[in-house]
Each structure stands twice: as C-alpha cells, then as structure tokens.
Amino acid sequence: MTALNDLVRPDRYPRSSRYDPAWLVGLDMGPNPLWLLEDLARDLDLRPGMKVLDLGSGKGATSVFLAREYGVEVVAADWWIAAEEAAAVFAAAGVADRVTAVRTEAHVLPFEPESFDAVVSIDAFEYFGTADGYLPYLARFLRPGGQLGVATPGMTREVRDIGFVPAHVKRVVGWEAIAWHTPEWWRFQWEITELVDVTSARLQEDAWRDWLLWARVCAEVQPDGLKANQPVIDMLTEDGGEYLSFALVTARKK
Template sequence: MNYNKSNKYSKEFIQKNIMGPNPIKLLEELMEKHPLPKGSTVMDLGCGRGVTSVFLAKEYGLHVFATDLWVSPTENKQRFDQMSLTKNEIIPIKGEAHDLPYAEEFFDAVISIDSYHYFGLDKHYLGKHLLPLVKHGGQLLLVVPGFKQDIHHNLPEAFLLSWTVEDLQTFHDCAYWRNILEYTKGVEIISIEEMESNEECWKDWLACENEYAVGDRKAMNAGAGKYMNFIAIVLRRK
C-alpha cells in the first residue's frame, strides 16, 4: 500500500501519540477495502489518544465518538482542538467497553483498532455489550493483533524477550476469532482476514522512544514478527 492518507501526518505527531503499531495505517488499509458513507456516525472504541478518531473525521468525513477508558476525554479534546476539529465532527467520551454510555441502535458503525482483543474474546461480549448499539445493517470494523497460526502450545522464545505468556493470551489466529464470533446471533461475518500492514506498522512503532516501544524491540529484533500479523474483522448487524 502507498498509505497516501496516513503519510499526510507528521512523524512527530505519530510518534508522540500512537500507543502501538501505527494505527492509522491499519485503519487506512481497512477503510480502503470497507469504506463507510461520508457523514456516518461511528464509535471509535478504544481510541487511545484519538489518532484514529482524528483520521476518521478528517480523511473520511465521519462523525466520530472517540471512546476510551484510559485516556481522559479532556486530554483528547485538547488534541482535537489543536487539529481544528469541532464537536460537530468529533466528540471525546470516557467509556468502559462493558458499560458504554450510548443508546441502542445509535451508530451506523463501530470501529476498533488494536483494542477489541482485550475484551472481545469473551464470546458473550459482542452480543451483549456492543452489537445492540449498532443500527440494523450497520457494520463493525475491527483490527486485532494476532498470530499467522495459533502457537500458544509452542511459543518461540523470542516472544519472551519482551512479553510474558500472559501478555500474549489475547493473540490468536483468524480461525480462532471466527469461532468466537460465530457464537453471536444477529451478526453476519463479512470477512476475517490477515492484513498486509503488519510489518509497516510495527516499523513505525519501534522507531518511537515510547518506553513500551523500546521494550518491544527485543522480541521483534529476535524474529517474533515473522509469526505475527494483524487481523481485519468485518461484521454486519442483521
């Protein structure tokens, strides 16, 4: 991919604000294949410092509810103000994934980049907590980190240079995710597939001086990346 939209954003802005492998490049790949109509109302679930929310509002003209538990909405609002985004374009919200402060059938779509794996592996989560917030016919566009093949039974030592076994419990392959998602009634699985942006997005993250990025370098330099990927999940509420 050329990442024409992502490359508009300065290296300084990206390195200062991302909290993992470059999320806007993941988002650009996802949106290129699964675009949403301009003006759609969307929740950006687990938005962190709001980089993906800014991207959705500026590049795709979506009305975004930037939702995160750990980064304060006040901090995100300041960032959005600096990017000249108004409340008609983007609204920062504090919300926990199991207790989201929204009406049922409020959103045209839910987007979640590199966060859904923290709560969505519970097979009850989607149907109980998230799907009701999406209009019938609306989409859920999710990106999760994973393995090319599930290797928990024989985890390469390279991973343990940066992460514990527990840290990796949310990483799985496409087949594992399909099994989880098929449990939920009222949702159509459009696609579950590996993405091409894995290496590119990790390269941007490992170039940061964020302490977590520095910590991740040991495993990635030892070859852990060859077992990893990002998985794009596209769902539609029936």
C-alpha cells in the same frame, strides 16, 4: 527528522501519509494506528454523515482520521485516557465539531441501542473484546446493517494450537498474547453468534514489518524511546513474521 520521514509511505498508505508523522508519534500508544485503520477501512463502507464509535480510541489519532478522511461523526471512547486530553487533540486538529470524547469502560458503554452506523476499534479489542459475550454485547449498539471493524494484534497460529506462548513473545507481552488470535478464530467467534455476517477476516500483509518500523522510529525520536521500544524491536526482529501480525476483521450486523 529522517527517522520520522520513514513513516510517510504514500505508496502503501496514501491517506495516512498526509498526516504529520511527529504529531502521530506524539500520540503513540502502539503501532501506527492510521496505517491499521486505513487498511481496515478498505474492507468497510464508511460514508459521510455516518455515526461511528471509535472504541479504545486512545489519544485520538484514529478519530481525527475518521472524521477527516471519511466525513463521519465520531464518538471517541476510551478508558485509560481522560476525555479532556482527547478533546484537546480534537480541538487542535479542527474536528471538535465532529468528534466527541467519552471516557468509558468497554463493558458499560453509555449509549442507546442501535446508535451507531459503525464501530471501529484499532489496537484495543485485545484488551476487552475476546470474551464470548462481548460481540453480542457490542452488536446491540449497532443499527441493523451496521458495520464492525477491528484491527488487533494477531497470530499466524493460535497459541492454543502451538501449545505455548512462543518465548520471544512471552518475554515482552507474557500471557496477554493469548488474546492475540488468528483471523479464522475471530471469524468463527463472531459468526457462531448469528448476529453478524463476517465480511472479511485477514492478517495484514507484512504487519510485523510495519510494527517494527514504527517501534524503530519511536525508539529514535521519543524521549526514553529506546528503553520502551527495544524489547518490541527484539521481539519483532526475532519473529520475522513467523507468528506475529495484525488481524483485520470486519462484519455487518444482520
């Protein structure tokens, strides 16, 4: 219980701190998605009644948060997690009337053009969103003026500029780190399409510390947690914020 209490940090994440940390860790697929979303949402304008696509929603913690905190209607779309599994999370959280789970791959989204007021993606875009054609593909599902918000593992420098994946990162994530870009990379990648205006692109302050805290708590409280999390703990400890962070990027469709 003590370790879980470390995840309650009302000074920094007041909204997330109202959620049961045991519930959150039980849905773990990566570093605290509510902290990432709460921070990202500071750069978005989410209003009650909006229709929001939570893309790569995993087991659904962020979709519950979106529905409860911002009063939006959510489509929770994910590829690895069955819709029934996510739907059970939404029912148990009492938001089944406002959150719909859809199993889909991010390149074949089963939605009509311009169906969303916002698309939010937490710790998922790195898996499917870095190709040149992806932003133009995704933008067609936003209404004009609709918002896009992405929180994705990011680096303080482009791997391309460093010339190699730093050894402590490569040991844990291998080549996947080439999808971990700087906020400036995302800004250029999106703005050059002239389809959106980028409204903010920043590294999350002390993201590596948040990520480390999350990994430490998961190591302590999850069955077999140490085995799964120790490599990440070692990577982040060695890094100390030199390279690793999260990029928080928001944009509005023209």
